[in-house]
Structures are given as structure tokens and as C-alpha cells.
Amino acid sequence: MNGWLAAACALVVGGLGPSLWGAARGTTGRRVVAQNMATLLLCLVLLLLAQGYGRPSYTDLALVVCVLGPAGTLVYIRLLGEEIEKHPPGARLLTPAVTIGAPATVVPLCVATGPGRAMAKLLVIGALLVAGGLVTTRALRRG
Amino acid sequence: MRGPIRRWPLAAGLAATAALLVAACLRLPHFGGDRHPYGDRAVRTALLQRTANTVSSVNFDQRALDTLGEESILFAAVLGTVVLLRQTRDEHRVAPQPAPVPPPLRRYGTLALPVALLIGLYVIAHGQLSPGGGFQGGVVVATALHLLYVAVDYRALERIRPVGPYELADGVGEAAYVLLGAAGLLAGSAYLANTLPHGTFNTMASGGTVPLLNAAVGMEVASGVVVLLAHFLGQALEIVGEEGERT
Amino acid sequence: MGDALDDALLAAGLLLVAAAATAAALCRDPARQAVLLSLLGLGLALLFTVLQAPDVGLSQLAVGSAVTPLMLLLTVRKVRRRKRHE
Numbered sequence: 001m002n003g004w005l006a007a008a009c010a011l012v013v014g015g016l017g018p019s020l021w022g023a024a025r026g027t028t029g030r031r032v033v034a035q036n037m038a039t040l041l042l043c044l045v046l047l048l049l050a051q052g053y054g055r056p057s058y059t060d061l062a063l064v065v066c067v068l069g070p071a072g073t074l075v076y077i078r079l080l081g082e083e084i085e086k087h088p089p090g091a092r093l094l095t096p097a098v099t100i101g102a103p104a105t106v107v108p109l110c111v112a113t114g115p116g117r118a119m120a121k122l123l124v125i126g127a128l129l130v131a132g133g134l135v136t137t138r139a140l141r142r143g
Numbered sequence: 144m145r146g147p148i149r150r151w152p153l154a155a156g157l158a159a160t161a162a163l164l165v166a167a168c169l170r171l172p173h174f175g176g177d178r179h180p181y182g183d184r185a186v187r188t189a190l191l192q193r194t195a196n197t198v199s200s201v202n203f204d205q206r207a208l209d210t211l212g213e214e215s216i217l218f219a220a221v222l223g224t225v226v227l228l229r230q231t232r233d234e235h236r237v238a239p240q241p242a243p244v245p246p247p248l249r250r251y252g253t254l255a256l257p258v259a260l261l262i263g264l265y266v267i268a269h270g271q272l273s274p275g276g277g278f279q280g281g282v283v284v285a286t287a288l289h290l291l292y293v294a295v296d297y298r299a300l301e302r303i304r305p306v307g308p309y310e311l312a313d314g315v316g317e318a319a320y321v322l323l324g325a326a327g328l329l330a331g332s333a334y335l336a337n338t339l340p341h342g343t344f345n346t347m348a349s350g351g352t353v354p355l356l357n358a359a360v361g362m363e364v365a366s367g368v369v370v371l372l373a374h375f376l377g378q379a380l381e382i383v384g385e386e387g388e389r390t
Numbered sequence: 391m392g393d394a395l396d397d398a399l400l401a402a403g404l405l406l407v408a409a410a411a412t413a414a415a416l417c418r419d420p421a422r423q424a425v426l427l428s429l430l431g432l433g434l435a436l437l438f439t440v441l442q443a444p445d446v447g448l449s450q451l452a453v454g455s456a457v458t459p460l461m462l463l464l465t466v467r468k469v470r471r472r473k474r475h476e
Binding site for chain 3: 002005006008009012013016017019020023024028031032034035038039042045046049053055057058060061064065068069071072075076079080083
């Protein structure tokens with residue numbers, strides 16, 4: 001039983017699925033919140049998959065998502081700002097997802113990896129994820 | 144061409160494509176098997192050429208000519224966009240109003256830009272070792288620069304993005320790929336043959352020409368995407384028609 | 391057990407891609423469609439990774455995360471600006 005893959009699968013079914021649901025309905029603001037949540041979750045899923053498959057080089061995908069994901073959300077905020085402001089979305093789930101979800105994934109992975117370059121990379125991804133997540137959440141609340 | 148006349152070529156094309164697809168699917172190896180005639184050969188050659196990432200070995204060594212084609216498609220697409228989205232005689236530019244950006248977002252933008260840039264360069268430089276390469280890294284580099292637009296201000300982006308040099312770099316990247324291919328001919332082998340020393344497996348200096356071609360593609364893609372987005376941004380934010388439409 | 395998990399991940403990835411693509415095709419507003427398209431991109435990246443093709447997944451992520459939405463939304467803005475004037 002590969003716990004990492006099981007966790008990734010659970011995140012896809014319980015996290016990415018509902019995010020897609022959120023992105024498919026409701027106001028534009030709600031959809032962008034769902035998109036932001038989805039990039040965060042996908043980053044965590046990719047980290048878990050890299051560990052689950054025993055392929056450390058797969059973490060490069062997570063490394064790219066953790067900067068491009070927030071960049072994508074900021075694109076929406078910049079160009080759809082007026083529409084989002086009309087109906088400011090609730091983003092209550094985002095902050096706990098970032099502040100609890102990211103460490104809850106990265107810390108066990110660090111323990112499993114052990115000290116070294118791979119662990120430094122994981123910590124960088126975690127830090128970028130938290131920074132990007134907090135900034136985009138704040139920007140979304142403002143509309 | 145209207146109505147049925149236009150539909151017939153489409154129907155014929157679709158039918159032919161469907162027939163080819165079905166014929167190809169019938170002879171595919173089974174899904175999920177661990178043996179594949181092409182895969183086994185590609186991996187063997189990649190190991191011989193000391194390229195840890197077999198996909199890069201296929202893209203930039205074994206089938207490097209195909210990648211030249213793909214690169215040229217992107218080059219042509221960028222060129223087409225430049226022509227289509229140019230400023231015409233009855234249009235003029237109006238500087239867009241600066242958008243209010245909250246300070247934390249601005250700080251994030253200025254800090255994330257160098258990090259994203261570094262990640263992009265890392266992806267380009269490690270193409271022969273891990274997933275990624277010139278195309279993926281190039282797009283990341285271009286996106287990194289546009290963090291200035293989405294998180295800081297359009298004028299900040301304009302300051303670091305004089306379109307001329309990026310257009311030049313786009314052409315230089317494309318030319319570098321073509322010339323690197325010719326180096327194979329000069330070395331007495333085939334066009335785009337991997338004639339450089341293969342180096343030590345799984346180190347930065349491995350794969351022979353693979354990292355060099357990756358760098359050429361990275362340069363072309365990064366500057367190509369920057370030029371592409373520059374024209375999109377110009378049309379959407381700056382250029383207005385003679386009737387005086389406003390932002 | 392490992393195989394069952396692989397199959398579950400593959401099924402989840404395929405379902406996600408199919409659902410996102412259908413939702414994107416059914417959406418009539420281009421701006422909202424852009425959001426769904428980026429979800430589709432994330433789903434595809436997941437699917438490619440599950441199928442052990444991380445290079446393709448990385449390409450999808452690089453292009454689909456920010457560059458495609460930016461191009462789409464800039465086009466929407468240009469078209470709307472012109473419409474508003476007419």
C-alpha cells in the first residue's frame with residue numbers, strides 16, 4: 001500500500017473535483033477562487049506523486065506550479081478585476097488550505113526525504129506555495 | 144465557397160483522418176505494458192548518448208529535426224502575430240492608466256520575479272537530466288517577466304521589455320538551432336547529429352548537443368512568447384482605433 | 391494494491407479532464423471559459439504525470455497556467471472595448 005499515492009488520489013477526488021465544480025458555476029469571483037484552490041491542490045498532488053512513484057525529478061512540476069499557479073490567478077484578478085469586485089467571492093477555505101495543507105504535505109515529505117538538496121527543494125516549493133497562496137487570497141478578497 | 148461545396152472537402156478530410164486513426168489504433172501496442180518497440184530502442188540510444196532524460200534525447204538528438212520543425216512553427220506563429228497585431232495607420236497609442244496595486248502584491252511580484260526566472264533557467268539547463276527543457280523553461284522565463292504586469296504595473300513591464308531586442312533574440316535562438324545542426328555536417332556526420340563528446344551520465348555536462356539545443360530553444364521560446372504577449376498587451380491596453388475607443 | 395491505486399489515479403485524471411473539457415465547451419462566456427480552460431490544463435497535467443509523461447505535463451503547465459489565460463483575457467478585453475464603442 002503506497003500511502004503517498006493514496007493521499008494524492010484522495011486529494012484529487014476530494015479536492016480537485018470540487019474545485020472543478022466551483023469553477024464551473026457561480027460568479028466569476030467564485031470561479032477564480034476555485035482556480036486558485038485547484039493550482040494549490042495540484043501542486044500538493046504532484047509532490048505526493050513524485051514521492052509515491054519514487055521519482056524525485058517529478059518535483060520539478062510542483063516547482064513550476066508553485067510560481068505559475070499564483071501568476072495565473074493574478075492574471076485573472078488583473079483582467080477580470082471589475083467583474084470580481086461586483087460580487088466579491090468568499091475565500092474562507094483558501095487560507096486554511098494554504099496554511100495547513102502546504103505544511104501538512106511538505107513536512108512529511110521532508111521527513112521521508114531526509115536532509116539534502118531534495119529537501120531544500122521541497123522547502124522552497126512549500127515557501128513559494130504559502131507566499132503565493134496568501135498573496136492571491138488577499139488580492140481576491142479585495143477583488 | 145458556401146454551403147454543401149464547403150462541407151464536402153471537410154467531410155472527406157474528416158473521414159480520411161478517422162480512417163487513419165482507426166487503422167493506427169488497431170496496431171497500437173497494448174495500454175500500460177512495460178515493453179514497447181519504440182520505447183525500448185529510444186531508451187537504449189539515450190543511454191548510449193549519456194542522456195538521462197530519454198524524452199530530451201528523443202526530442203533533441205534522435206528526432207532533433209522534428210524539433211527544428213516545431214521550433215520553426217512557433218517562430219512563424221510569432222511572426223504572423225507581429226504582422227497581424229501591428230499598429231495600423233488609422234490607430235494610435237494611448238498610455239494606459241496605472242492600476243492601483245496593493246503593496247503586499249507589489250512586493251510579492253518583485254520577489255517572485257527573480258525566483259520564477261531562476262526556475263525557468265533551471266528547467267532549461269536541466270533538460271537533459273530531468274523533465275523539462277528549452278520549451279517549458281522558456282515559457283516559464285517569459286511568464287516570470289509578466290509577473291511585472293499582473294503584480295506590479297504595465298509600465299514596469301515596459302521598462303524591462305523593449306520589444307526590439309526580444310525580436311532579435313527570437314531570431315538568434317532559431318538561427319542557433321539551425322547552425323548547431325550544421326555543426327554536425329562540419330564534423331563529417333549528418334545534419335543535427337550528436338557529434339559532441341557525450342560527457343558523464345546524469346551530470347550537467349552530458350548529452351552532447353542536447354543541452355546546447357535546449358538553450359537555443361529556450362532563448363527562442365522565451366523571447367518569442369515575450370514578443371507575442373507584447374503585441375497582445377499593446378492591442379488590448381494601448382492601441383486605439385481612429386474613432387477614439389477608450390480603455 | 392499498488393495497481394489498484396494506479397488505476398484509481400488514472401480514472402480520476404481521465405474523469406477530471408473529461409468533466410473540465412465538457413464544462414469548458416458548454417460555457418458561453420469567454421472570460422469564464424478561460425477559467426475552466428486553466429482547470430482543464432491542470433487536469434491534463436495531472437493525467438500526463440499519472441501516465442508517466444512528466445515532460446508533456448510540464449509543457450501543459452507552463453503554457454496553460456498563465457500565458458494562455460493572459461492571451462485569452464487580453465483578446466476578450468480588446469473585443470469588448472471595441473463593442474462598447476460601437
